[in-house]
Amino acid sequence: MSFHHYTGDVMKRKKDIFKEIDELISSVKERFDEIFEKVEREFTAKPLFNVEKCCLEPLVEVHETEDEVIVTADLPFVRSKRNIDLYIGEKHLEIKASIDKPITFDDWDVLHKHPPFKFFYKVVDLPTEVEAREAKAYFRNGILKIVIPKKIRGFKIHIK
Amino acid sequence: MKILGEEEQIKIIESRPLKAKNPTIILALPDVGLVGVISAMQMIESLEPRVIGEIESELFPPITIIHEGKILAPIRIYEKNGIVIIVSEIPIPTTVIRPLISKIVSWAIEKNASLLLIPGGTPSPNRLEIDSPKVFAVATNDETLKVAKKHGADTFREGILVGPHAIALMESVKKGLNALSLMAQSFLNYPDPGAAASIIEILNKMLKTNISVEELLKKAEEIRVRTRDLMRHTSDVMRRMGKMKEYELPPLYR
Numbered sequence: 001m002s003f004h005h006y007t008g009d010v011m012k013r014k015k016d017i018f019k020e021i022d023e024l025i026s027s028v029k030e031r032f033d034e035i036f037e038k039v040e041r042e043f044t045a046k047p048l049f050n051v052e053k054c055c056l057e058p059l060v061e062v063h064e065t066e067d068e069v070i071v072t073a074d075l076p077f078v079r080s081k082r083n084i085d086l087y088i089g090e091k092h093l094e095i096k097a098s099i100d101k102p103i104t105f106d107d108w109d110v111l112h113k114h115p116p117f118k119f120f121y122k123v124v125d126l127p128t129e130v131e132a133r134e135a136k137a138y139f140r141n142g143i144l145k146i147v148i149p150k151k152i153r154g155f156k157i158h159i160k
Numbered sequence: 161m162k163i164l165g166e167e168e169q170i171k172i173i174e175s176r177p178l179k180a181k182n183p184t185i186i187l188a189l190p191d192v193g194l195v196g197v198i199s200a201m202q203m204i205e206s207l208e209p210r211v212i213g214e215i216e217s218e219l220f221p222p223i224t225i226i227h228e229g230k231i232l233a234p235i236r237i238y239e240k241n242g243i244v245i246i247v248s249e250i251p252i253p254t255t256v257i258r259p260l261i262s263k264i265v266s267w268a269i270e271k272n273a274s275l276l277l278i279p280g281g282t283p284s285p286n287r288l289e290i291d292s293p294k295v296f297a298v299a300t301n302d303e304t305l306k307v308a309k310k311h312g313a314d315t316f317r318e319g320i321l322v323g324p325h326a327i328a329l330m331e332s333v334k335k336g337l338n339a340l341s342l343m344a345q346s347f348l349n350y351p352d353p354g355a356a357a358s359i360i361e362i363l364n365k366m367l368k369t370n371i372s373v374e375e376l377l378k379k380a381e382e383i384r385v386r387t388r389d390l391m392r393h394t395s396d397v398m399r400r401m402g403k404m405k406e407y408e409l410p411p412l413y414r
Contacts, residue, residue, distance in 0.1 A: 048388050059388055061349050072288075074350040074388075076381035103385060142381065143288055143350070 055121040056103070058095065064127060067152060071124055073144045077101060078120065081139040086146065088132045093124040093146065166219065166259035172237070172267050174213040180242040182274040184367060187264060188247045189257075189324040190394040192403070193352030194387055195281035195344055198376075199359045200247040206371040209240030215248075215264075219256045225249055243367060244273075251394040254401045258327055265331040265339075275304065276332055276339040277366075278325045279359045281346030282316070283406055293345035293358045298325075300332050300339045308340055311365040316343065320405045323398065348403070349395045351387040353380035 048057040059074045077099045078084065087094040102116030129151040137146045188200035203209075214233035225232040234250040252260060268276050282296055296316035299305035309315065321329070325341040332339035342362060346355035357373045364371055376383075 048392065056385070056388075059350055059391060072350075074347075074384060076384035140288055141354075142384070143347075145288060 049117060050121075051115060053121070054115045054118050056099075056117045056119075058097070058120040058122050060095070060122055060124055062124060062127060064150075067150050069126055069128065069130055069148045069150060071126075071146045071148070073097075073120070073122065074142065075120055075139075075144055076142050077103065078139075078142060078144075081137075084137075084139060084144060086137055088130075088135050088146075088148065090129060090132060091126055093126060093135075093148075095120065095122045095124065095144065097121075097144070166256070167263050169219055170215065170217040170256075170260055170263045172213060172215050172263065174237075176210070176212045178212060178239060178244065178271055180239065180244065180271075182272050183239070183242055183244040184275045184277060185244045185246065185264075185268050185271075185273045186277045186279065186363075187261075187324070187328060188245065188279060190248060190251045190390055191323050191325065191398070192281035192283050192343075192348055192406075193346035193350060193355055194391055194394065195346050195352055195355045195359060196279045197247060197249070197390070198351060198353050198356035198383060198387070199279045199363070200245050202356065202360060202376045203243075203245060203363070203369070203371055204238055204247070206375070207240050207243070207369065209238035209243070209245060211236055212239045212244075213237040215246070215260070217256070217260070219253070219259070221250060221253070223250050243369070244271075249390065251390070251397040252324065254397060257324055257401070261324060261327040262331050265328065265335055265337055269335055269337055274338065276328065276337055277363075278328050278339065278341040279356075279363065280325050280341065280343050281348075281352060281355050282319075282343035283348035283403070284345035285407070287345060287347045287352070287355075290345055293352075293355045295342050295344045295358050295362050298329060298341045298343075300329060300337070304338055304340050307366065308342065308362070312362050313342060316341075318410060320408050320410050322401055322403050322405050348398070349391065351384050351391045353377065353383045 061072045063070050071093055073095055075097050078097045079100045084097040096119060098119045099117065102118045104114055104116050106114055130148040131151050132148065135146055135148040137144065186200060188196035190197050214237060215235040216233065223234050225234055235246070235248040238245040246264065265276065284290060295313045297305055297308035297313035298316045299308060305315065329339055329341055342359055344355035344358040346352040353376055357376050360371050360373050360376060363369060
């Protein structure tokens with residue numbers, strides 16, 4: 001790029017800088033909204049059931065090791081691994097497990113309807129990119145455990 | 161106008177006089193795996209003690225429990241045959257734990273309690289592989305620890321305690337109350353009736369009670385469904401109080 005070419009572009013670049021700042025602000029705002037939405041989703045006390053869909057939300061835990069994401073879920077009244085369907089994508093893990101004997105909360109007057117709850121359902125946000133195809137799942141004593149390797153990118157560095 | 165300290169804002173209301181001269185007081189607040197609360201609920205169901213009081217404070221969330229149409233305080237005190245049970249159905253906000261426990265320890269001393277017993281859980285990373293959870297004991301004096309060990313508890317030798325039982329032990333040491341914390345290996349964030357069963361087995365021997373462990377295990381799944389909300393809110397409180405420190409090794413050992 002020549003000197004002349006550069007100075008000629010100063011005004012245009014100034015405009016570009018403002019545009020860039022605007023873009024930056026809106027992208028930061030977007031990111032913040034995303035984070036707040038996530039925090040809100042995590043901490044707002046939404047009910048752990050859905051009357052319309054007749055499902056209960058299970059308690060889940062997500063934690064990470066250096067190279068794995070480990071998700072567990074508490075699934076009482078789920079009898080065997082055959083009653084559980086798991087789907088995994090790059091960002092989410094979907095858990096659906098049918099309950100052996102449908103649960104009703106007849107004495108609980110908060111519910112406007114008293115459907116039998118027939119399954120647990122939860123979509124878990126994964127904290128990082130994962131090797132979805134290599135995920136392994138275990139089910140023991142009503143606790144489901146899914147171990148998913150993290151996507152660790154890159155090449156081997158040779159030390160000189 | 162006198163500004164009340166936090167402890168003065170907590171009131172222990174005795175609706176009926178305590179009968180026992182030297183009661184064993186069991187303190188069950190929501191914590192790891194709700195082990196303490198589940199154990200206490202099973203004791204209440206089995207012993208059928210009467211409610212003798214409640215703990216009230218403006219520092220607690222504005223909650224009232226309705227059970228079978230009756231209005232109940234969320235933190236209640238029960239008594240039967242020399243056993244007093246204090247149980248909470250709400251997680252205690254982190255900032256209120258210290259004044260609440262301090263108040264309870266002072267009350268226990270005032271009532272000439274022979275023992276303050278805190279049943280609970282210790283988070284075990286491999287809980288999934290454990291069929292019968294061990295129970296660890298920490299006591300304010302050697303004699304009490306010996307009794308707990310005689311009845312099947314192991315000594316908790318090294319570790320960091322965080323939460324209600326940590327404060328209860330410290331306050332008891334400070335004020336000279338005989339206290340024992342029993343901690344069963346437990347899930348951290350899932351209600352753990354299996355861990356509560358291990359606690360009940362030891363309590364049965366220590367207190368010469370006959371609380372059915374079988375019955376507790378039979379309705380374990382129902383308990384896990386019913387206590388999901390309390391567990392979720394307790395998990396939030398535990399996260400804020402730094403419960404994960406219980407997985408750490410203490411830096412100084414002498």
